[in-house]
Amino acid sequence: MLILGLESSCDETGVALIDSELGLLSHAIHTQIDMHRLYGGVVPELASRDHIRRVIPLMQQVLEEAGKTKEEIDAIAVTEGPGLAGALLVGVSVAHALGLALDVPVIGVHHMEGHLLANLLADPAPEFPFMALLVSGGHTQIMKVNGFGSYELLGETLDDAVGEAFDKTAQLLGMAYPGGPAVSALADKGKTGAVELPRPMIHSPNLDMSFSGLKTAVLTAVTNAEDPNDETFRQNLARGFVDAVVDVLAHKVIKAMKAHKMKTLVIAGGVSANKQLRERLVSETKKRGMKVFFPPLKLCTDNGAMIAIAGLTRLRHMNAEQIREHYQNMKFNVRPRWRLKEATGDWE
Ligand code: KG4
Ligand code: ZN
Numbered sequence: 001m002l003i004l005g006l007e008s009s010c011d012e013t014g015v016a017l018i019d020s021e022l023g024l025l026s027h028a029i030h031t032q033i034d035m036h037r038l039y040g041g042v043v044p045e046l047a048s049r050d051h052i053r054r055v056i057p058l059m060q061q062v063l064e065e066a067g068k069t070k071e072e073i074d075a076i077a078v079t080e081g082p083g084l085a086g087a088l089l090v091g092v093s094v095a096h097a098l099g100l101a102l103d104v105p106v107i108g109v110h111h112m113e114g115h116l117l118a119n120l121l122a123d124p125a126p127e128f129p130f131m132a133l134l135v136s137g138g139h140t141q142i143m144k145v146n147g148f149g150s151y152e153l154l155g156e157t158l159d160d161a162v163g164e165a166f167d168k169t170a171q172l173l174g175m176a177y178p179g180g181p182a183v184s185a186l187a188d189k190g191k192t193g194a195v196e197l198p199r200p201m202i203h204s205p206n207l208d209m210s211f212s213g214l215k216t217a218v219l220t221a222v223t224n225a226e227d228p229n230d231e232t233f234r235q236n237l238a239r240g241f242v243d244a245v246v247d248v249l250a251h252k253v254i255k256a257m258k259a260h261k262m263k264t265l266v267i268a269g270g271v272s273a274n275k276q277l278r279e280r281l282v283s284e285t286k287k288r289g290m291k292v293f294f295p296p297l298k299l300c301t302d303n304g305a306m307i308a309i310a311g312l313t314r315l316r317h318m319n320a321e322q323i324r325e326h327y328q329n330m331k332f333n334v335r336p337r338w339r340l341k342e343a344t345g346d347w348e
Pocket of ligand 1: 166178270271301
């Protein structure tokens with residue numbers, strides 16, 4: 001079975017083709033980062049217009065690379081939410097138009113479920129049940145995943161997402177949007193302990209987190225610095241920030257695993273590409289006889305392959321009647337705000 005995956009929820013147009021037996025055949029991403037950088041963040045209207053320009057050529061590119069024609073597509077998976085409404089509409093409109101033309105089912109996918117299930121494209125892939133840490137530009141959640149579509153939210157950030165904190169720190173350090181990878185690289189050169197930053201809520205009795213205070217602490221450190229442009233200071237501050245973030249995430253997720261007696265941890269979302277987080281979670285899990293899984297590096301940030309694998313997984317769990325409902329759907333929808341636990345309907 002050949003699945004086309006389309007992602008257009010934010011500032012990346014992602015398209016991929018997955019064969020249900022062979023795995024990922026081809027994938028292509030166009031990132032709008034250079035366009036939005038001028039404004040210091042994503043401009044929704046510009047994002048939608050750029051998705052329109054990119055999506056068809058990218059689709060042609062992945063078909064060509066996989067040696068397939070569009071007539072060979074058996075199903076289409078598309079990000080239905082959460083995200084920017086106009087941006088989502090581009091992917092969803094293209095998916096449904098193509099679905100109607102080819103007479104194939106169109107499966108709406110929750111963006112975070114895509115991130116989570118991107119791990120199924122890793123070798124080896126994790127097995128259910130597992131604890132999941134979802135860390136992206138918009139989400140920071142600890143979730144108990146009992147099986148496909150069975151997601152229990154155990155804790156989340158009460159304010160900023162981790163990716164957002166990375167991006168704001170990058171901005172304060174004078175680096176371009178989105179600054180996650182740049183802050184990580186700078187931190188690599190810094191000294192642990194040279195700049196101590198707070199670890200908000202690390203000892204709170206629940207599994208919730210908070211990152212906005214950390215951002216304020218970075219701002220205060222920059223404001224009070226003798227020379228905020230001094231390279232050693234910038235490196236040490238980046239190190240202090242990354243150490244604080246990684247400490248909080250590692251502490252909370254290990255606490256969740258112990259409390260729920262889980263042995264497998266799965267990391268998902270853009271920040272799962274972070275080197276320091278990966279290293280720390282590998283060592284923390286190893287010393288406790290636990291295992292940790294990360295998505296393949298190229299599939300950590302937004303992409304079409306994660307949407308295709310999530311759509312395929314959904315399809316595999318539907319009965320014939322449920323699948324029929326996904327053909328010739330003229331009432332297609334986008335869900336800019338959508339909680340993952342509300343996205344489980346088709347699975348039950
Ligand atoms: O999942 P994603 O591509 O988009 C959302 O769904 O939000 O995540 C993007 C976020 C950005 O905030 C970016 O700075 C962060 O992931 N990110 C990183 C790294 N790579 C991407 N943060 C820290 N270290 C990285 N290596
Ligand atoms: Zn994402």
